[in-house]
Amino acid sequence: MGISIGLVGLGSFGSVFADLFKQHPLVDRIALCDREPERIAKFARKESFQDKFHPRDGFASLEEICRSDLDALAIFSQHWLHAPQCIQAMESGKHVYSAVPLISIPSGDETLEWCDNLIQTCRKTGQFYMLGETTYYHADAMFCRRQAAKGAFGDFIYSEGEYMHSFDSHASDLRQVYKSRFASQAGQEWVEKLKRYRERGDTDSPMSYPTHSMSGPMSVMKAHAVKVSAWGTPPRTKERYFEEMMMPYSNVTALFQMSNQSVMRICEHRECAIIRETFRVYGTHGAYENGVWFEKEKPVNLKEDEIRDPLPSEVYEAYRNALGESNVFGGHGGSHAYLVNEFVDAVVHSRMPVINAWEAVRYTAAGVMAHKSSMKDGESLSVPDWGDAPA
Numbered sequence: 001m002g003i004s005i006g007l008v009g010l011g012s013f014g015s016v017f018a019d020l021f022k023q024h025p026l027v028d029r030i031a032l033c034d035r036e037p038e039r040i041a042k043f044a045r046k047e048s049f050q051d052k053f054h055p056r057d058g059f060a061s062l063e064e065i066c067r068s069d070l071d072a073l074a075i076f077s078q079h080w081l082h083a084p085q086c087i088q089a090m091e092s093g094k095h096v097y098s099a100v101p102l103i104s105i106p107s108g109d110e111t112l113e114w115c116d117n118l119i120q121t122c123r124k125t126g127q128f129y130m131l132g133e134t135t136y137y138h139a140d141a142m143f144c145r146r147q148a149a150k151g152a153f154g155d156f157i158y159s160e161g162e163y164m165h166s167f168d169s170h171a172s173d174l175r176q177v178y179k180s181r182f183a184s185q186a187g188q189e190w191v192e193k194l195k196r197y198r199e200r201g202d203t204d205s206p207m208s209y210p211t212h213s214m215s216g217p218m219s220v221m222k223a224h225a226v227k228v229s230a231w232g233t234p235p236r237t238k239e240r241y242f243e244e245m246m247m248p249y250s251n252v253t254a255l256f257q258m259s260n261q262s263v264m265r266i267c268e269h270r271e272c273a274i275i276r277e278t279f280r281v282y283g284t285h286g287a288y289e290n291g292v293w294f295e296k297e298k299p300v301n302l303k304e305d306e307i308r309d310p311l312p313s314e315v316y317e318a319y320r321n322a323l324g325e326s327n328v329f330g331g332h333g334g335s336h337a338y339l340v341n342e343f344v345d346a347v348v349h350s351r352m353p354v355i356n357a358w359e360a361v362r363y364t365a366a367g368v369m370a371h372k373s374s375m376k377d378g379e380s381l382s383v384p385d386w387g388d389a390p391a
Helices: 014-023 038-045 063-068 077-092 108-126 139-149 172-180 184-201 211-220 240-244 313-323 337-347 357-376
Strands: 004-007 027-033 072-075 095-099 131-134 156-164 226-232 251-258 263-269 276-283 287-291 292-295 298-301
Touching: 004 014, 004 063, 004 337, 014 038, 014 072, 014 337, 027 038, 027 063, 027 263, 038 077, 063 077, 072 077, 072 184, 072 337, 077 095, 077 184, 095 108, 095 337, 108 131, 108 357, 131 337, 139 211, 139 263, 139 276, 139 287, 156 211, 172 240, 211 263, 211 357, 226 357, 263 357, 287 298, 313 337
Parallel strands: 004 027, 004 072, 072 095, 095 131, 156 263
Antiparallel strands: 156 276, 226 251, 251 263, 276 287, 287 292, 292 298
């Protein structure tokens, strides 16, 4: 017996996940929700959707789909809407998958309030929340978690995480991404809300979206940030992007004391000469860096296709048959299929997803406090924590 799930937000990112959710063998029924009706129509016309999608399961608003009898929702709306929409969905009796980040707004205090609201909603409703952090399911992250589980690292001593993505990258120009966000109805509404933040003098930061850099080392070590000191560098150009984003710093580098007594360095850089998303973890017996595993100083080069966790055979076959061999794992380092499977399997078997709300707020709060520290010239600040997820 499978589940029913609705996809909320069928823009450029949400539409990438539609086939993966629809083709999962434990999904019996799929619904579609978007304020732009043509986006729903695109999938409603696809022959491959006819066996699991019915026209009555097309919805024009979150309010409408929350009133449905669906088991779960996967939310791919704009990042400033994620937390409030996820909370609304859980309060309506739905389990929720959220695209990253948990929320990204130009107010650290407000972000921490949303973290608290999310945890309290999970406790109150008993519904599951999962953050769709892609780096968590990169092949090297899966390999390192297996190594950590068997003690191959020894004691963790130091780690690093980096998300270096210049605003004018040829691969993904953040100015164009920013522009496209305002093209939708939700984007136009956000313009008005931004005025409130500007009037208050709030500031934003690359650390408002820290999940790609933090999830690797934190998930491998199973440790969270306790204290942080961070420093930023102001934009070196007169690019309007940083002014519009209310970012006093284009690059922020943070040093964290971790709950396992190790130290973690995180770089969130938006003005740099490289585009890179990676992490490194060092222990007393083993270490991982740049695609190489070291044990007792002996290097072993790792191949991505050889170190992934296996997908369940029935899921792999369903994706291969429907999408083709080259499209089984999806984008962002082959993480998409694992994210979808983890959420669907967790809901079906009534278990807590691995990237749950308690994990998600740890990534988010660490970024908030890193920004606050950078605005105080590196002052050491404590990072709030909501504890571990219930067993």
